Amino acid sequence: MNLSVEDVKRWMHVSNQKIQENKEYLSELDQPIGDGDHGHNLGRGFEEVVKKIEREDYQEIGALMKDVAMTLISKVGGAAGPLYGTAFLKAADEWKGSPTITEELLIQGLEAAVEGLRTRGKADRGEKTLIDVWVPVLDYIQKNDVQPIELKEIAKEGMQSTNGMQAKKGRAAYFREASTAHIDPGAYSSYLLFEALYESVNIEEGAHD
Amino acid sequence: MKKIVNNPENVVDEMLEGIEAVHSHTLKRLPDSNVLVRNEAPVIGKVGLVSGGGSGHEPAHAGFVGENMLDAAVAGEVFTSPTPDQIFKAIKAVDSGNGVLLIVKNYSGDVMNFDMAAEMAEAEGIQTEQVIVKDDTAVAEEEDRRGVAGTIFVHKIVGTAVEEGLNLKEAVELARHTAGNVRSMGVSLKPSIVPASGKPGFTLEADEMEIGTGIHGEPGMERKPLKEANCIAEELLETVLDDLDVTAGEDVAVMTNGQGSTPLMELYIVHRKVAQLLEEKNIHLKHSMVGEYMTSLEMAGCSITVLRLDQTLESYLL
Numbered sequence: 001m002n003l004s005v006e007d008v009k010r011w012m013h014v015s016n017q018k019i020q021e022n023k024e025y026l027s028e029l030d031q032p033i034g035d036g037d038h039g040h041n042l043g044r045g046f047e048e049v050v051k052k053i054e055r056e057d058y059q060e061i062g063a064l065m066k067d068v069a070m071t072l073i074s075k076v077g078g079a080a081g082p083l084y085g086t087a088f089l090k091a092a093d094e095w096k097g098s099p100t101i102t103e104e105l106l107i108q109g110l111e112a113a114v115e116g117l118r119t120r121g122k123a124d125r126g127e128k129t130l131i132d133v134w135v136p137v138l139d140y141i142q143k144n145d146v147q148p149i150e151l152k153e154i155a156k157e158g159m160q161s162t163n164g165m166q167a168k169k170g171r172a173a174y175f176r177e178a179s180t181a182h183i184d185p186g187a188y189s190s191y192l193l194f195e196a197l198y199e200s201v202n203i204e205e206g207a208h209d
Numbered sequence: 210m211k212k213i214v215n216n217p218e219n220v221v222d223e224m225l226e227g228i229e230a231v232h233s234h235t236l237k238r239l240p241d242s243n244v245l246v247r248n249e250a251p252v253i254g255k256v257g258l259v260s261g262g263g264s265g266h267e268p269a270h271a272g273f274v275g276e277n278m279l280d281a282a283v284a285g286e287v288f289t290s291p292t293p294d295q296i297f298k299a300i301k302a303v304d305s306g307n308g309v310l311l312i313v314k315n316y317s318g319d320v321m322n323f324d325m326a327a328e329m330a331e332a333e334g335i336q337t338e339q340v341i342v343k344d345d346t347a348v349a350e351e352e353d354r355r356g357v358a359g360t361i362f363v364h365k366i367v368g369t370a371v372e373e374g375l376n377l378k379e380a381v382e383l384a385r386h387t388a389g390n391v392r393s394m395g396v397s398l399k400p401s402i403v404p405a406s407g408k409p410g411f412t413l414e415a416d417e418m419e420i421g422t423g424i425h426g427e428p429g430m431e432r433k434p435l436k437e438a439n440c441i442a443e444e445l446l447e448t449v450l451d452d453l454d455v456t457a458g459e460d461v462a463v464m465t466n467g468q469g470s471t472p473l474m475e476l477y478i479v480h481r482k483v484a485q486l487l488e489e490k491n492i493h494l495k496h497s498m499v500g501e502y503m504t505s506l507e508m509a510g511c512s513i514t515v516l517r518l519d520q521t522l523e524s525y526l527l
Contacts, residue, residue, distance in 0.1 A: 027406070031406075031408070035288045035289075035403060035406075035410060035425050035426065036403065036406045036408070036410070037286070037288070037289060037403070037405065037406065040405060040406075041286070041289060073292060073293055073294065073325065074292050074293070074294040074295075075292070076292070077285050077286055077289045077290050077291060077292045077318070077322065078285075078286075078289045078290050078318040079290070079317045079318040079321055081290075081292055081293075081318075081322065082293065082318075082321035082322050082324070082325050083321065085293075085325070086325070120321055120324070120325075121317070121321070169317065170317045170318075171316065171317065171318075171423075171425065171427055173353060174348065174353075174355075174423060174427040174428055175427070175428055176428075178428065
């Protein structure tokens with residue numbers, strides 16, 4: 001699975017579509033264990049991401065991802081802004097100067113992104129955060145020949161695994177046992193990003209047939 | 210939802226325009242930002258003081274910009290931390306070359322966004338330090354404690370101290386010392402409603418109260434039948450004094466803070482009991498503050514904040 005500048009642009013477009021379509025649902029997930037604005041905040045950010053990257057003509061992935069990161073950092077706020085912003089910014093560093101993300105670069109980018117998420121959010125697996133999606137996805141691509149559909153399924157399992165976990169990080173942690181019976185909104189939005197990745201490369205593969 | 214707003218998406222922007230219109234003799238809004246800074250900023254020779262957080266806690270934090278207080282306040286969306294680029298703008302606007310201290314309430318969003326802003330400032334050669342306030346005794350784990358009304362004491366004490374010439378290192382120590390000696394505990398009677406969602410953040414029965422609710426409506430320690438003011442004052446005060454380990458003979462300052470829709474009358478009734486209880490315990494109430502300092506939109510209820518005073522803290526506070 002190699003990703004060109006156009007592929008990554010499409011990934012961001014599809015991500016935006018998914019976030020917008022699920023804006024209400026993401027905020028609903030956030031309502032009982034946060035303040036019900038996750039979909040709203042992320043929707044505002046991704047709308048700006050798409051506007052920003054449409055205006056620019058990128059020669060390489062690093063600059064594109066850096067614009068994605070900086071836009072999310074400045075438009076989302078809350079905890080989601082710095083977390084997603086950091087993840088994309090760390091990946092952008094790894095992809096600097098590369099016109100294509102090869103599988104090797106994908107691994108390096110995701111490793112850096114997960115490292116960034118851990119440092120920024122100080123969370124680990126099992127604490128009901130987006131880490132529960134990103135870490136299994138990273139594990140999968142480190143150990144396998146990447147099949148986009150499998151990657152999406154792994155992300156989905158990770159997202160679903162947060163249902164039943166008690167939150168240990170963020171505002172959700174103040175809800176203690178009451179946080180258990182919900183999917184983590186950050187895990188769900190992360191799943192949407194990986195689902196968008198799968199769909200954006202799948203469209204392309206279809207187009208080649 | 211029944212609120213006096215225009216488009217709910219514009220509440221923060223329109224509020225900031227209003228604050229600027231009222232207080233233009235003291236502060237100004239930086240262009241294209243949600244940052245309010247003192248007119249004199251950067252004050253030559255002085256450490257800059259920046260705080261901020263989600264909106265909906267007015268007068269926090271813009272209301273505390275001015276002499277002997279903050280140099281800048283950064284406003285986020287309602288109950289949402291401001292973004293690093295905004296905080297960075299505030300840091301740049303108040304730095305006179307003596308460094309900038311960020312006073313942050315312990316919420317994961319705030320901590321992360323202020324962290325990133327500090328990294329941006331450091332990258333541009335602006336010396337930046339952060340002090341995180343964790344005064345909410347409703348949370349057992351000290352590391353996870355939220356920053357609430359006690360933050361205002363840190364603004365005031367450190368604000369006065371840096372005006373009198375403390376350097377950045379000394380300001381950090383004083384801020385930590387203040388934060389280490391301040392604790393709060395709240396009770397809520399009615400939830401707040403975020404304008405964008407239009408729904409209450411939680412529900413309470415008509416005859417119920419919740420002890421220890423967070424300033425965004427996060428759950429507290431327990432729900433129980435509403436009691437009379439004297440009982441509420443006693444429960445909140447005892448919890449805070451116990452956690453802070455205040456003993457007879459010590460000096461304290463106490464803030465009885467309204468959460469948004471509780472009348473001053475009720476706050477005075479609570480504070481009356483606080484003063485009586487302290488006197489019975491032979492704890493000296495040197496300074497009282499009663500009013501709205503750290504609100505949660507239209508949440509009903511109050512919080513009690515106790516600051517243990519020593520000579521240093523007292524000299525800057527009073």
